Amino acid sequence: MAGIPSKLRYRPLNLARWLIWGLTALVMAVLPQIFTQGFAITLMSQMGVAIVFALSYNMLLGQSGMLSFGHAVYSGLGAYVAVHVLNLAGSGQIWMPVSLLPLVGGLGGAFFGVLFGYVTTKRAGTTFAMITLGIGVLVATCATMFRDFFGGEGGISTDRVIGKPFLGITYGPGVQVYYLIAIWCLVSMALMYAWSHTPLGRIANAVRDNPERAEFIGYNTQRVRWFTLIISAFFAGIAGGLSTINFEIVTAENVGALHSAYVLIATFIGGVGFFFGPIIGAIVFTFFVVALSGYTNAWQFYLGLFFVLMVMYAPGGIASLVMMQVQLIARKRFKRIAPHYLAAGASSLVLLAALILTVEMTYQLSENSANGTLINLFGVHFDAAKALPWAVAIGLWIIGAVFFHLARKRVARVWGEIQTELLQARA
Amino acid sequence: MEFFVISLLNGVSYGLLLFMLSSGLTLIFSMMGVLNFAHAAFYMLGAYIAYSLGLKLGFFPALFLAPLVVGVLGAMVERYGLRTVHRYGHVAELLFTFGLAYLVEEIVKVIWGLTAVPYRVPAVLDGPLFTVYSTEFPKLRGFMMLVALLMLLAVYLLIKRTRIGLVIQAALTHPHMAEALGHNVPRVFMLVFGGGTALAGLAGVIGGVAFVTDPSMAPSLGPIIFVVAVVGGMGSLAGAFLASLLIGIIQSFAIGLNWSLSGFLSVLGIAVNAHTPLYSVWKMQLSEVAPMLPYLLLVLMLIFRPKGLLGTRAD
Amino acid sequence: MNARALELKAVSKSFGNTPIIRGVDLAIPQGERHALIGPNGAGKSTLFNLISGRFPLSEGEILLNGESITGLKPFEINRKGLSRSFQITNIFQRMSVFENLRCAVLWSLGYKYSFWHQLSKLKDANRSAEEVMESIGLKGRRDTPAGVLSYAEQRALEIGITIAGGAEVILLDEPTAGMSRTETADAVDLIRKVSKGKTLVMVEHDMGVVFDLADRISVLVYGEVIASDKPENIRGNKAVQEAYLGAEAEAEAD
Numbered sequence: 001m002a003g004i005p006s007k008l009r010y011r012p013l014n015l016a017r018w019l020i021w022g023l024t025a026l027v028m029a030v031l032p033q034i035f036t037q038g039f040a041i042t043l044m045s046q047m048g049v050a051i052v053f054a055l056s057y058n059m060l061l062g063q064s065g066m067l068s069f070g071h072a073v074y075s076g077l078g079a080y081v082a083v084h085v086l087n088l089a090g091s092g093q094i095w096m097p098v099s100l101l102p103l104v105g106g107l108g109g110a111f112f113g114v115l116f117g118y119v120t121t122k123r124a125g126t127t128f129a130m131i132t133l134g135i136g137v138l139v140a141t142c143a144t145m146f147r148d149f150f151g152g153e154g155g156i157s158t159d160r161v162i163g164k165p166f167l168g169i170t171y172g173p174g175v176q177v178y179y180l181i182a183i184w185c186l187v188s189m190a191l192m193y194a195w196s197h198t199p200l201g202r203i204a205n206a207v208r209d210n211p212e213r214a215e216f217i218g219y220n221t222q223r224v225r226w227f228t229l230i231i232s233a234f235f236a237g238i239a240g241g242l243s244t245i246n247f248e249i250v251t252a253e254n255v256g257a258l259h260s261a262y263v264l265i266a267t268f269i270g271g272v273g274f275f276f277g278p279i280i281g282a283i284v285f286t287f288f289v290v291a292l293s294g295y296t297n298a299w300q301f302y303l304g305l306f307f308v309l310m311v312m313y314a315p316g317g318i319a320s321l322v323m324m325q326v327q328l329i330a331r332k333r334f335k336r337i338a339p340h341y342l343a344a345g346a347s348s349l350v351l352l353a354a355l356i357l358t359v360e361m362t363y364q365l366s367e368n369s370a371n372g373t374l375i376n377l378f379g380v381h382f383d384a385a386k387a388l389p390w391a392v393a394i395g396l397w398i399i400g401a402v403f404f405h406l407a408r409k410r411v412a413r414v415w416g417e418i419q420t421e422l423l424q425a426r427a
Numbered sequence: 428m429e430f431f432v433i434s435l436l437n438g439v440s441y442g443l444l445l446f447m448l449s450s451g452l453t454l455i456f457s458m459m460g461v462l463n464f465a466h467a468a469f470y471m472l473g474a475y476i477a478y479s480l481g482l483k484l485g486f487f488p489a490l491f492l493a494p495l496v497v498g499v500l501g502a503m504v505e506r507y508g509l510r511t512v513h514r515y516g517h518v519a520e521l522l523f524t525f526g527l528a529y530l531v532e533e534i535v536k537v538i539w540g541l542t543a544v545p546y547r548v549p550a551v552l553d554g555p556l557f558t559v560y561s562t563e564f565p566k567l568r569g570f571m572m573l574v575a576l577l578m579l580l581a582v583y584l585l586i587k588r589t590r591i592g593l594v595i596q597a598a599l600t601h602p603h604m605a606e607a608l609g610h611n612v613p614r615v616f617m618l619v620f621g622g623g624t625a626l627a628g629l630a631g632v633i634g635g636v637a638f639v640t641d642p643s644m645a646p647s648l649g650p651i652i653f654v655v656a657v658v659g660g661m662g663s664l665a666g667a668f669l670a671s672l673l674i675g676i677i678q679s680f681a682i683g684l685n686w687s688l689s690g691f692l693s694v695l696g697i698a699v700n701a702h703t704p705l706y707s708v709w710k711m712q713l714s715e716v717a718p719m720l721p722y723l724l725l726v727l728m729l730i731f732r733p734k735g736l737l738g739t740r741a742d
Numbered sequence: 743m744n745a746r747a748l749e750l751k752a753v754s755k756s757f758g759n760t761p762i763i764r765g766v767d768l769a770i771p772q773g774e775r776h777a778l779i780g781p782n783g784a785g786k787s788t789l790f791n792l793i794s795g796r797f798p799l800s801e802g803e804i805l806l807n808g809e810s811i812t813g814l815k816p817f818e819i820n821r822k823g824l825s826r827s828f829q830i831t832n833i834f835q836r837m838s839v840f841e842n843l844r845c846a847v848l849w850s851l852g853y854k855y856s857f858w859h860q861l862s863k864l865k866d867a868n869r870s871a872e873e874v875m876e877s878i879g880l881k882g883r884r885d886t887p888a889g890v891l892s893y894a895e896q897r898a899l900e901i902g903i904t905i906a907g908g909a910e911v912i913l914l915d916e917p918t919a920g921m922s923r924t925e926t927a928d929a930v931d932l933i934r935k936v937s938k939g940k941t942l943v944m945v946e947h948d949m950g951v952v953f954d955l956a957d958r959i960s961v962l963v964y965g966e967v968i969a970s971d972k973p974e975n976i977r978g979n980k981a982v983q984e985a986y987l988g989a990e991a992e993a994e995a996d
Contacts, residue, residue, distance in 0.1 A: 218849035
């Protein structure tokens with residue numbers, strides 16, 4: 001090891017890195033050419049914004065151990081700053097190309113990061129979480145009071161098609177907005193990835209793991225957290241600016257508790273322990289929200305349940321589940337456990353069917369009872385007030401529960417066997 | 428004078444309601460180190476369950492049963508949910524209760540619908556208790572204060588005068604030692620969690636009928652009880668009591684006052700008009716700003732006295 | 743007379759109404775290896791915590807190189823050139839051995855809160871970390887997460903993190919606790935090597951280690967220093983023998 005010059009040692013890593021980033025850029029560039037429908041482009045644009053937002057959130061949660069319940073404050077305020085600047089630019093009072101607007105959002109977010117961050121980072125852990133909640137409510141309440149800045153009930157709207165077209169780009173068509181978002185998303189991803197390999201980024205990890213030890217190697221942990229929060233708020237503000245361009249409106253919801261909850265859920269579902277976790281989480285979450293909300297009114301319930309189950313049984317998120325399987329595949333052990341995964345998957349589908357049936361029927365009986373009790377589920381029409389569907393639901397619950405329980409035990413056993421083998425092989 | 432007395436009474440009754448809620452939260456936090464984000468959700472459940480039970484059984488039987496149901500639900504949540512997550516640490520526990528809060532809110536929407544349910548005041552509690560000058564003080568508010576005080580007394584007696592209370596006090600600061608002495612500490616945890624949520628449910632039964640019973644009950648009251656917990660000092664029951672009353676009184680007074688900064692400035696002889704920069708800030712009235720005050724108090728407290736009023740337990 | 747690296751003047755500490763440290767005076771010259779011994783509960787770790795700023799003093803003053811550090815926060819004290827290890831291993835579990843050490847050198851090399859330097863390109867930080875890693879003998883475990891190291895390896899890493907920043911005054915809290923004979927011997931060699939030219943204050947229970955390494959020994963009993971002298975004098979001190987060493991001193995001396 002000692003004799004190998006450092007250049008040679010790092011080279012394989014660099015090649016892989018360039019490959020992955022290049023591939024990502026390529027995929028982002030090509031996607032709208034494959035999925036050309038309007039709603040697909042909108043969906044992908046939203047995903048791009050969500051990715052930046054979730055990654056900025058994970059700078060706090062996953063990388064620095066700071067659980068915030070009020071992160072939407074920074075993205076929302078960044079969005080508000082951006083929308084005002086855009087309106088000023090649109091009326092000719094200042095010069096600001098739309099392409100650079102997300103930077104304005106970022107600076108806005110960072111400004112409030114300096115301001116609020118100073119107060120919030122005075123404490124750590126649970127108290128920090130509570131303070132962020134309080135500040136979040138404070139800002140959201142302000143939004144209803146300061147009408148000039150926040151626009152009251154209707155928010156502030158804007159027009160992104162301003163000034164002369166630049167190389168034919170007006171940002172009128174959705175696909176042009178997509179490419180703008182994609183570029184900012186890629187740049188932000190790269191910058192945030194780079195940050196995690198800087199002294200501040202690494203010390204933030206240290207503060208997360210052992211704040212006391214970090215003090216004893218010369219670091220003021222409060223400062224570390226404050227600076228990290230400012231940078232995180234900067235990127236959240238960029239997401240806010242992108243959102244302003246995308247939706248052409250900013251309302252009090254943008255700073256509200258729901259958006260803060262959403263970024264928390266999305267990041268956690270994706271996985272806080274890996275850099276790419278929030279990226280997965282943002283994509284899955286956006287898809288969940290946009291697609292599912294079209295099919296059922298109880299989609300928020302499903303989301304909440306999914307989140308709680310993840311906290312309980314897969315706290316590392318989708319990313320950790322993926323990496324665990326990657327480990328198995330690399331060691332050629334995946335085939336052994338795959339059939340057991342299938343069995344568990346099938347039985348959980350039965351449970352899912354039972355859940356959907358129960359929830360949709362309950363919802364129909366309570367909320368939509370004005371419209372009668374008939375529902376149409378996956379093309380099957382039936383009456384939710386009759387006994388038969390309920391009997392079917394109960395039956396599905398029982399069958400699903402029994403088989404899932406058995407399958408889960410089997411998966412756990414085979415997993416344990418494989419892990420033991422791997423450990424022995426290494427020794 | 429009338430305004431003062433009425434605001435004080437309203438403030439104290441609201442503060443006692445807040446205390447009913449935050450006492451359970453503080454107990455759970457002191458004992459288990461878990462900040463139950465879903466506490467307000469159990470409050471909401473108490474209201475809804477009391478409403479549904481009340482339709483069949485009447486108000487007062489529901490008053491007794493609903494908190495019990497909520498307490499049992501809370502105990503089950505602890506046993507099957509929180510305990511699983513406990514080994515992943517405090518952040519995971521907080522995330523779990525956060526997810527739970529969100530989930531319960533959605534469950535309530537699925538079962539009872541999106542709009543408010545007609546949870547009505549029973550006839551015997553309707554109407555004025557007494558009249559101060561020309562304003563009526565409702566019987567319902569008086570009843571709220573009575574229930575809160577009785578509850579406070581009961582919890583105090585339970586903790587200080589019974590054997591189980593002694594075990595709870597021990598497990599509060601030294602759970603491992605208490606377990607080593609043969610007490611079933613996990614069961615104590617389950618009881619405390621269930622008890623805390625039952626208290627929240629009781630508060631919900633009263634609060635639901637005094638205010639509106641709808642799915643926004645939890646998210647609107649939730650943050651305030653956290654403010655109470657932090658301002659009073661995490662882990663201090665007395666602090667929570669003080670902070671509850673403080674916040675209740677501040678809000679009740681603020682809502683009725685039309686003071687504004689511009690009014691204050693004109694007393695000093697400085698005139699402010701529509702052309703003054705930031706006019707919208709100067710002319711804002713205290714009554715408009717009232718919802719924001721607890722959170723301002725939170726931020727100020729955290730800057731100047733992070734321990735809270737009577738805080739004992741650190742992060 | 744050597745300049746005083748560390749000086750304690752009438753240092754007292756009470757927790758509530760319970761006095762733990764009752765008026766300790768100590769003066770440690772630069773370059774000395776000083777051992778702090780005493781029965782369990784005497785307050786040795788508390789004294790360390792007071793010196794390193796983890797607990798506030800109830801009374802008294804602490805001076806580092808003549809400058810008062812009373813009431814300073816741990817990171818401020820560390821920046822002035824004092825570093826400490828912990829009795830219960832206190833490392834960054836999720837990072838590799840190399841990363842642990844690299845973090846420990848960042849501040850002293852002046853990188854502070856930089857978010858514009860790429861870690862892989864910091865030649866001086868990487869070299870420093872490699873050197874420390876070599877000297878503590880963990881080069882073969884470079885990329886292993888610190889949490890999975892063996893106990894003795896973690897203790898070595900603990901010492902490594904403590905000295906990596908180049909502090910002139912080093913506090914080691916029971917560095918050989920829980921080690922076997924061979925591990926202890928290796929640890930003693932390591933400590934001797936890394937404390938060359940620096941001031942070392944060590945809390946230890948292993949008398950072999952103490953008499954091997956220390957230039958001077960202070961004996962702490964019930965929060966007071968009852969003797970502070972060269973090892974051979976401590977060995978013969980009746981009060982110390984009564985309070986603490988008892989028959990063990992005779993056995994070790996042989």
